[in-house]
Amino acid sequence: MLQNAASRLPLSHSVILSITRWHLLYSKAHPLSRDNQHTSVPFLSPLISQAYFLASRLQRRPSIRIAFVVIALVAAAAVVIGDFVRSAAARRLREAILAELQPVALKNCTLKRFGSANDGGYLMCENLIGPLDAAYSYGVGSNDDWGCEVSCRYHVPVHQYDCFDPARPTCNGGTFVFHNECVGNRSGYRGSRFFDTLENQIRRNGDTDRRLIIKMDIEGAEWDSLLAAPDELLASIPQITMEMHGFDDPKIVEVLRKLKRNFYLVNLHFNNWSCTPKAAPLPAWAYQVHWVNKRIGVPDPAAPFPAPMSPLNAPDSPTWPDCQLRTPRLAARHEFY
Structure with missing residues (x-):
């Protein structure tokens, strides 16, 4: 399911699904036991849970995917505009x-x-x-x-x-x-x-x-x-x-x-x-x-x-x-x- 979802999502969302897929594979390869329970990655559990939740929401709600894309574009535009404004101000100073x-x-x-x-x-x-x-x-x-x-x-x-x-x-x-x-x-x-x-x-x-x-x-x-x-x-x-x-x-x-x-x-x-x-x-x-x-x-x-x-x-x-x-x-x- 995660593989199919990743193929339909933008790169940033695929990264989230990749994390969850890695966690599943890691869990199968390293089952928890009395000896290795401290060598697993329990600190990622909250992140993985959120990733599962977000992945399922992204599959069901295309509007969320659109919102993420819009936010990313706005952030990129802000960086470009900021650089342009600073460059123009520096030119005016010179x-x-x-x-x-x-x-x-x-x-x-x-x-x-x-x-x-x-x-x-x-x-x-x-x-x-x-x-x-x-x-x-x-x-x-x-x-x-x-x-x-x-x-x-x-x-x-x-x-x-x-x-x-x-x-x-x-x-x-x-x-x-x-x-x-x-x-x-x-x-x-x-x-x-x-x-x-x-x-x-x-x-x-x-x-x-x-x-x-x-x-x-x-x-x-x-x-x-x-x-x-x-x-x-x-x-x-x-x-x-x-x-x-x-x-x-x-x-x-x-x-x-x-x-x-x-x-x-x-x-x-x-x-x-x-x-x-x-x-x-x-x-x-x-x-x-x-x-x-x-x-x-x-x-x-x-x-x-x-x-x-x-x-x-x-x-x-x-x-x-x-x-x-x-x-x-x-x-x-x-x-x-």
Whole structure:
């Protein structure tokens, strides 16, 4: 009977009948006795009873079979719709990030590359740097070519912060002050590593209200660190050059909009170590940006907007394929001015 019923039922119902058929065969092959009663499967008895009952009901009531099919289809549709909704929301977030990454051409900015020729090099407005009192380099690793060039050129100390790499970069002719800590959104230890806020670190070094420039490449920790930085502190910094990381966190848009209250974005370059179609319409998940304070930057209304990428940018990897934005992004000029 179970064999005939299974042939007329959907797969999910056949599984139930298969369980009951297995139980019957098992019972015949392993009859209960004083010796083997504990080695049988009595814990399945409630399940088997329910399976017998359900099988008999399914045979007599086609409407129940239809209901099971409808429920299964609805559940499958819910999964598909949920995936579609999440995918669409993630795409809108990436589009919102790209919409905020609209570089502006400045009349009074002469871009120059500082640091390495490839990975580790950053563009800044050379003519807007001096006079300079100090520089801050967040995330340095085993070398800090950016910090060394800035220190030697402007004769200022460069405060380096890195709590992950114990290497202490050196600079012939420059002054490095290494701090074995990281920047974050609060002060305290996380495991064995110490973190502090941007505001506290600048104040501790006696650089509050002094003329500073900042370089930041801290592998995604920039979002929380910058959200925690007071607007008043950010408004006092003439230039910030950095590499940003990520495309799937809503706080990215929040940070970009916060920075744009006080800064113009004047350079955008995507790191070709991180090219991926998953970030589309962004070509990569890591991107170098340069911010110039609105107090000193003068936008050029006659220049194309968004501003084209400077030829001073170079692939972070000279051997890997590059992945920059291919088509101009058009935006209303009043969004920036």
